[in-house]
Amino acid sequence: MSGRSDRAVERAARATLHWTLRYTGGLDPLVAADRQDEILSDLHEQTAWATEAGIGERATARSIRARMLRGIPADLGWRRAQLSGREGIRLSLPRVDGLLLAAVAVIGVVQVGVGAFIAARHVRALLIGDIGFIPNAAALTIALGSVALVATALLGHRRTRPWGAALLAVTGLLIFAQSVNALYYLSATALLVINGVTWLEPAAYAVGTGVAILCLAATAQWANPARRPSAASAASALTGEESR
Structure with missing residues (x-):
């Protein structure tokens, strides 16, 4: 695994975590912390699965960024649900x-x-x-x-x-x-x-x-329609994919 490839995955993960910190800002600290922990777990699951499946680091980094972008509308919907007290609202x-x-x-x-x-x-x-x-x-x-x-x-x-x-x-x-x-x-x-x-x-x-x-x-x-890798099908999706 090259240093540049490692950095690509790290940068993609950091971007996802930065976005998570942004849209959980101002919420109840416990709720925000739980959401951030879920994202960390999701990132670990995806990178571990990609490593086991032999997927390149650059491809993994692109996948992380794409899933973050796809999840933006659902993340904002989740935040609105938390602010309005209507937990459990999901955007199909x-x-x-x-x-x-x-x-x-x-x-x-x-x-x-x-x-x-x-x-x-x-x-x-x-x-x-x-x-x-x-x-x-x-x-x-x-x-x-x-x-x-x-x-x-x-x-x-x-x-x-x-x-x-x-x-x-x-x-x-x-x-x-x-x-x-x-x-x-x-x-x-x-x-x-x-x-x-x-x-x-x-x-x-x-x-x-x-x-x-x-x-x-x-x-x-x-x-890139949302797809779950079979080896990690039980894991929740990355940012905004509302299986969390």
């Missing part, structure tokens, strides 16, 4: 899939709308003579909106759904900030707002990052 996989699909579809529609809006503003600016060129930010926003349209269409089929979500993660990371930059050239009102609100572009990147994380979680959920 079909319900999680349905919620994810609805959220990612809305994200796709919004991105398409952003691209169409910038395209319309650019055409208007050309017609009234406000601008005589195509700003790079406007061209990129329109292109990203077009890609988002294709990606949203891919969500309609189960086999292509992971690809659609992955594309929306990429376009979502960029399109909101680029649209702000495009409006700098296309709208006098937006120019005044952008000059007055210096944090607008960083905020747009923050929104894009959140969108990308959600879409990547959906990609992991749809591309």
